[in-house]
Amino acid sequence: MAELTPMMKQYFEIKRQYPDTILLFRLGDFYEMFFDDAKVASAELELVLTGRDCGQEERAPMCGVPYHSADSYIARLVSRGYKIAVCEQTEDPALAKGLVRRAVTRVLTPGTVIESSMLDEGRNNFLACIYAEQRRAGLCFADVSTGSLHLTQLEGKNLDGKLVDELGRYMPSEVLFNTELTKLPKVCAFISSRMTAVAEELPPAYFEAADCEARVRGQFREAALEAVDQAGAAEAVRALGAALQYLQEVQKNELENLKEIDFYTDSNFMKLDIATLRNLEIVETLRAREKTGSLLWVLDKTKTSMGKRLMRGRLEQPLLNLPLIVKRHNAVGELLARPSQRQELCLLLSNIHDMERLMTRIVYGTANARELKNLSQTVSWLPQLRKFLEDFESQLLTETRRNIDPMEDLNKLIESAICDEPPFSVREGGMIRDGFHKELDELREIVHNCKGFITQVQQREQEKTGIKKLKIGYNRVFGYYIEVTNAYKELVPESYIRKQTLAGCERFITQELKELEAKVLGAQERIVRLEYEIFEEIRKQTAEQVHRIQRSATAIAELDVLCSFAQAAAENNYVCPDMRADTVIEIKDGRHPVVEKTLGAAPFVPNDTLLDSGENRCAIITGPNMAGKSTYMRQVALIVLMAQAGCFVPAASAQIGMVDSIFTRIGASDDLAAGQSTFMVEMSEVAAILKNATRKSLIVFDEIGRGTSTFDGMSIARAVLEYTAEPKRLGAKTLFATHYHELTELEGKVPGVKNFNIAVKKRGDEISFLRRIVRGGADGSYGIEVAKLAGIPEAVVARAKVVLRELEDFDVRRERPAAAGPAVPDEAQLSFASGARDRFFTELKQIDVNTLTPIEAMGKLFELVKQAEEIG
Numbered sequence: 001m002a003e004l005t006p007m008m009k010q011y012f013e014i015k016r017q018y019p020d021t022i023l024l025f026r027l028g029d030f031y032e033m034f035f036d037d038a039k040v041a042s043a044e045l046e047l048v049l050t051g052r053d054c055g056q057e058e059r060a061p062m063c064g065v066p067y068h069s070a071d072s073y074i075a076r077l078v079s080r081g082y083k084i085a086v087c088e089q090t091e092d093p094a095l096a097k098g099l100v101r102r103a104v105t106r107v108l109t110p111g112t113v114i115e116s117s118m119l120d121e122g123r124n125n126f127l128a129c130i131y132a133e134q135r136r137a138g139l140c141f142a143d144v145s146t147g148s149l150h151l152t153q154l155e156g157k158n159l160d161g162k163l164v165d166e167l168g169r170y171m172p173s174e175v176l177f178n179t180e181l182t183k184l185p186k187v188c189a190f191i192s193s194r195m196t197a198v199a200e201e202l203p204p205a206y207f208e209a210a211d212c213e214a215r216v217r218g219q220f221r222e223a224a225l226e227a228v229d230q231a232g233a234a235e236a237v238r239a240l241g242a243a244l245q246y247l248q249e250v251q252k253n254e255l256e257n258l259k260e261i262d263f264y265t266d267s268n269f270m271k272l273d274i275a276t277l278r279n280l281e282i283v284e285t286l287r288a289r290e291k292t293g294s295l296l297w298v299l300d301k302t303k304t305s306m307g308k309r310l311m312r313g314r315l316e317q318p319l320l321n322l323p324l325i326v327k328r329h330n331a332v333g334e335l336l337a338r339p340s341q342r343q344e345l346c347l348l349l350s351n352i353h354d355m356e357r358l359m360t361r362i363v364y365g366t367a368n369a370r371e372l373k374n375l376s377q378t379v380s381w382l383p384q385l386r387k388f389l390e391d392f393e394s395q396l397l398t399e400t401r402r403n404i405d406p407m408e409d410l411n412k413l414i415e416s417a418i419c420d421e422p423p424f425s426v427r428e429g430g431m432i433r434d435g436f437h438k439e440l441d442e443l444r445e446i447v448h449n450c451k452g453f454i455t456q457v458q459q460r461e462q463e464k465t466g467i468k469k470l471k472i473g474y475n476r477v478f479g480y481y482i483e484v485t486n487a488y489k490e491l492v493p494e495s496y497i498r499k500q501t502l503a504g505c506e507r508f509i510t511q512e513l514k515e516l517e518a519k520v521l522g523a524q525e526r527i528v529r530l531e532y533e534i535f536e537e538i539r540k541q542t543a544e545q546v547h548r549i550q551r552s553a554t555a556i557a558e559l560d561v562l563c564s565f566a567q568a569a570a571e572n573n574y575v576c577p578d579m580r581a582d583t584v585i586e587i588k589d590g591r592h593p594v595v596e597k598t599l600g601a602a603p604f605v606p607n608d609t610l611l612d613s614g615e616n617r618c619a620i621i622t623g624p625n626m627a628g629k630s631t632y633m634r635q636v637a638l639i640v641l642m643a644q645a646g647c648f649v650p651a652a653s654a655q656i657g658m659v660d661s662i663f664t665r666i667g668a669s670d671d672l673a674a675g676q677s678t679f680m681v682e683m684s685e686v687a688a689i690l691k692n693a694t695r696k697s698l699i700v701f702d703e704i705g706r707g708t709s710t711f712d713g714m715s716i717a718r719a720v721l722e723y724t725a726e727p728k729r730l731g732a733k734t735l736f737a738t739h740y741h742e743l744t745e746l747e748g749k750v751p752g753v754k755n756f757n758i759a760v761k762k763r764g765d766e767i768s769f770l771r772r773i774v775r776g777g778a779d780g781s782y783g784i785e786v787a788k789l790a791g792i793p794e795a796v797v798a799r800a801k802v803v804l805r806e807l808e809d810f811d812v813r814r815e816r817p818a819a820a821g822p823a824v825p826d827e828a829q830l831s832f833a834s835g836a837r838d839r840f841f842t843e844l845k846q847i848d849v850n851t852l853t854p855i856e857a858m859g860k861l862f863e864l865v866k867q868a869e870e871i872g
Contacts (some may be wrong), residue, residue, distance in 0.1 A: 006099050013088055013684055021085040021107060022077060024070065028093075031086070032064040044080060045073055068425065074108060075118040084108040099716040108249035110198045111174025114145045114360050121354060122308035123292075124148060128197075129234050129243035130419040132180045133360035135159055138235030140243045141170045146309070146356040147257035147550055151240055152264050153233035158691055160186040162275075167195065169316050175199045176246060179208050196709025202242055209234070212241020219244055220261060227263040236263070256363045257546050263421075268645055270318040271661035271692070275685050277459035279664040279700075280637055281594065282315050284636045295638060298593050299647060303408060304348055305354035306553050318644035320656060323580055328562070329576050331396040332812035334646070335566035335606060341391065342566055346608065348385050349560050353378045355553040363543045369422035369431040369535060370377075372542060375549075379407045389559075393724075396562070403555035405548045417538045426535055429528040440530050446523045448601025454480070467491050472513070480517040565647045570654060572597070574648035578641075578655045583613040583696065585640060585659075585733065589652035592635035593642070596650065600693030606652070609636050609820040611733040613695065617752030618725040618734040620743055621773070627758035628771045629737040633700045637662050638733060640698055658695040659733075663689040665704055669859060684705075686720060690730065697732040699724060703739060716741045716864060725750050744777035819856075 004012070007027075011034060015023050022041060023032035031321055033041045051059030060175045066532070074084050086108065090101045119125050124143040131138045136155040143149070150170070154162045164187055167175070182188060191199050205211075214236055217225065218587075226237060240261075241624065247255055268314045278286055285293040291300075296315055302308045319325050335342045353374045361367035362375070372854045380406055389401035413794070422431035430439060460473045467488045473481050478499055484492055485505045497510035568574065572593065589606035596604035597614040605628075610616045621629050639649045643656040665685050685705055693699055704720060705713030724734045736743075744755045748832030755777045759770040 003055055005053070008054040010099060013390075014085075014102065018107070021083040023085045023104075024065075024069065024074070025087045026089050026102065027064070027065055030064040031067055031070050032062055032767035034060045034062050040082075041073075041077065044077060045859065047091045063279070064558055071115055071117050072744065073553060075113075077112055078108055078110055088642045103586045104252070106252050106364075109174055109250055111233075111252050112144055112171060112247060114261065114357065114364060115319060115365065115750070116354065116357055119357070121305040122307050123312055124170075126170050126172035126174075127243065127247070128175045128253065129202075129246070130175065130177040130181055131239040131241045131242065132159075132164065132178060133165075134233055136235050136240035136515040137161065137163060137181075138233060138237065140236065140239040140260065141172060144245065144251065144255070144258065145360050145361060146306075147259070147546075148262070149240075149260065150262045151234045151236050152266065153231060153234070154396065158688070160184040161688055161692070163187045163269070164713060165273045167191065168277060168784050169272065171195065171197075173197050176202050176206075176242065178202065178242075178830075179204065186818055187253065202246065206242040206245055207238045209238060211245075212238045215241045215244045219255065220259060220680050224259065225338075226259045227480060228261060231263065232342065233263070251364060253364050257360050257550065259547060260550075264402065267320060268317075270314065270320055270641070270659060271697075272318070272641075273661075273663065273688065273692070274684070275688075276637075276662050277316065279666040280634060280638055280641070280662075282641070285311055292481070293594060293598070295594060295642075298572070298597050298737055299562040299564065299568045299642075300561045301346075301571075303349035303351045303563075303689045304560045306352075306356055306557035307349070307564065311564060312559040314645045315648075316639070318641050318646070318656065319646065320660060325579055325646055327396045328565075329579070329648070331394045331562045332565045332569065332646065332648060333576055334392055334394045334397065335338070335563055336569050338392075339570065342563055342570075345385075345388065345559070345563055348381060348565070349382045349556070351378070352556055353611060353642055355549055357557070359543075359546055359553070362539055363546050365536075365539065365543075368424060369418050370424060370428050372414050372535075372539065373418050373420075373422055375542070376411050376418070380416075382406050383408065383557075385559075396558070400555045400559050400562075403551055403697075405549060405552045407545070410542060410545055410548075411672065413538065413541060422689075426532055427632070429524075429531045432534050437512045437530070437534055440527065440534065443523045443527045443530065446520055450520050450535065453520065456514065465491050465493060466761055473507075478507065478509070479521070480513050481509055482505050482513065482529050520543065546860040558714065562646075572650060574650055575653060577643040577649050577651075579643065580655060580657045582770060583657040583733070584610060584655060585611040585636070585657055585698070586655040587639055587649075589648040590635055590639055590656070592631050593638055593650045595631055595635070605774040606872065607632055607635075607771075611636075611698070611735075612657075613731065613733070613752075615730060615752055616754060617727070617754050618721065618736060618750075619754055620721070620746065620777075621735065621737045621756045621758070622741055622744060622777050623758030624760065627760060629758055631735060631771075632758075632773055633702060633735040634666070636665075636701055637698060637773055658696065660694055662698045662700070662792075663693055664700040665689060666700065666702040683716075690720070690723065693724075693728075693730060693732050697730050699732050699734045699735065700736075700738045703737055705738075705740070710862065715744060718733045718743055718746070721746065721753075722750055725753050727751065737832055742776060778828065780799070 012803075013025075014025070022037045022465060024033060028413060032038075032055075038049060040316055041602050042063045045063075045065070046063070047063040049063050052062045054060040057107040074086075077084055084106045084107065086106050087102050088105045090103050090105075093100050097240065100805055109127075113119060113125065125145050125749070126141045126143050129140045135157075135318075136153070136524075137159060139152050139154060152166065154163075154166070157777060163184065163341075167187070167190065173196070175191055179201060186237075191197060216228075216802060237494055244255065244258075247258075272282075277283070281294045281676070283294055283296045284290055291707050296312060300308065300311050303309050319328075355375065355378055358367065358375045358378075359370050383406040386401055386404045386406055389397060390406075392401070394397065410566065417433060417436050419431055419433045433442070434441060436444075454472050455758060458470065459557070461468045461472075461482065466486055469485055469488065471483045473482060473483055482496065484507075492508065498506060499509050500507040504616055516576060587609040590609055591604050591606050594700050600762045611619065615638065619664060621632070622658075623629055635650075640656055640659050641662060642649050644659065663683065689699060701720065701724075705715075705717040717738055721734075721736055721743060724732055724736075725746075746757045754775070756773050756775060757777055759772040759774050761770055
């Protein structure tokens, strides 16, 4: 077999170190890909597949992309789950002896990209790392593009459910985990079927306890580790340690922007499981999965990228800290009360670039001069922003002002060094301002005045030698030379060095001319190199200010979100909720924040709500479809969530007792990929709620039990309702919408249960929904009327009415006493009753009470009672 060329040998040496990546191999002005990498890239990027001689009989498959426009191609590959290793030339080809040295300078994966062109400015790009062991798990979420890092420890029952909820909240684009996690099938199924993340099992060496602890302590200050140490979160430390090693391997850099740990526990934030995030459409809609139509769409008036990301996090993690919630409300209230100052703040904020991601690129050495300039432009607004906040008095706004560092020194450095409109590339010069560096100014003077310098030398030599026709010329062979005709040969000084003799003249060089030649010809090349050296020094000095920048960025994001909450409150007539430590939720004229926004000029019908841990613990809501039951229940949940996130709420007034979690069971769809039917999905979600809810939870149940037969569904619905409402069992605040009117009988039988219905106005066959929640059960079912409103053909509606009357007549006849007639023989009566009793007792004996769940037991008991009543 023929030997590979030196370049291909170098390629394979590097490729062996990165076997699971697509290797972009720098050759001149292109990144080239070879063999299988080239085949994959050509298919994914629609590039022409060519070939290159590699020293063997068959040419190596090859395709490439220009280095200056590679980001867009890399972004497409990364978005499809590929890892990309970028191999650069690590020495100047002009100075290299033999083969140019090359090395991988970074690896791009879905969870570690820092290029703005590959990221959504409004959301974090998290890398998740999970370390699971027995009934405990550590979970780390790191966004290397912003420097944010969140860490938590999970343990106890339903560990897999807790992991799924955390993953669902952060939705990382890449997940790393240890082998033990594969023993949690629910988590693995969620990652593979419900997330678009790339998942990778790391070798055990990544999670060695001692190594992980050493890495963590080497990365973070002791103050940052205090909360982790106090919690004794060993698994969390191992997850974080593994994440740090992985990030260092792919970034090829010290992780200077990861210096603070946000260690959180269940006691910090309201629990919102993935079903609730989805059902309440908090950050995206249920069907289209887009921002428009979500709560985030209504509330997000932010002006900065940092604010957009923080706003999303605020809505996904409402607080359980009452003083901090009130602090946020006070700040929003002050901004709301001062509309002109708020508008001025919003204008100032609109000038702020994405400081977090700019700083990350600066720290990792990938930022260009334009990005440095963007940072300086942002920093130039900070003194004005800080001064403007001096007039505000609320505690949170005062703290925010103090955390904004004006950074005049950094702004002065960048402004004095970088020109007003620097080029995109940092390798071609033209980015350092005149007057900043003495040697650079001299070199530019030489290049700009090259002809002038030559003319000056020529005149000086003419005067010195007396040779009036002495000329200075240039060619590629000799460079610059002095030409003297034969008539003046006797006047040539001895210091001239003869270089060439021609028919009518001779050419000479001097030491001065050679030095000038070297200076002129090398000036442009030296300018480019020197500018890059100067730029790198400026970038390095800027990177050293990373913690000042991050602190200011956090403060600006906070201010942006507070202004956004205030602006939304002003536009939508929201009020400040009265936050209490008790359990009472009392809302006057509450409205759904999203629905009222989509109605436009049409009025939204507001409704009151009263829920507590006593007589108003559970509200059964009946009424027809399309009447507004789901909207009402969702609006209550959203008002509570908004209040605890620090936002004002859509109501005339609201008293909100702290809620530790919101659970929803709203609608269902077949999960065919997981082999689960609608009913199984429904029951799984109900079971999760009953396992995880507490007395301080708010639960929304919408039409549970629909996925099975009427009696089964009603039995399950009743059992769930009783279990939820009963104070000795769960006793959580519950909104329970149902079509099973029989459940309204529970008012008066189960403590804390109250009946409500959606008011309907009926005129003949026509109905109209008043959207008003009133006390009492519904006075009838309006299914056929709703079908008519939905556009069902008139013939079908008319036939449905006939069938309904027939069924009602049959039901009446079945219940009417039999007419007088021949007496049924006693034997026959005994035989019928005896058979029913036998079946009843047989079924009763076959029940294994040890295998029944509480819900199944209640359902079975309900069936047996019905059978006993029928037997008489």
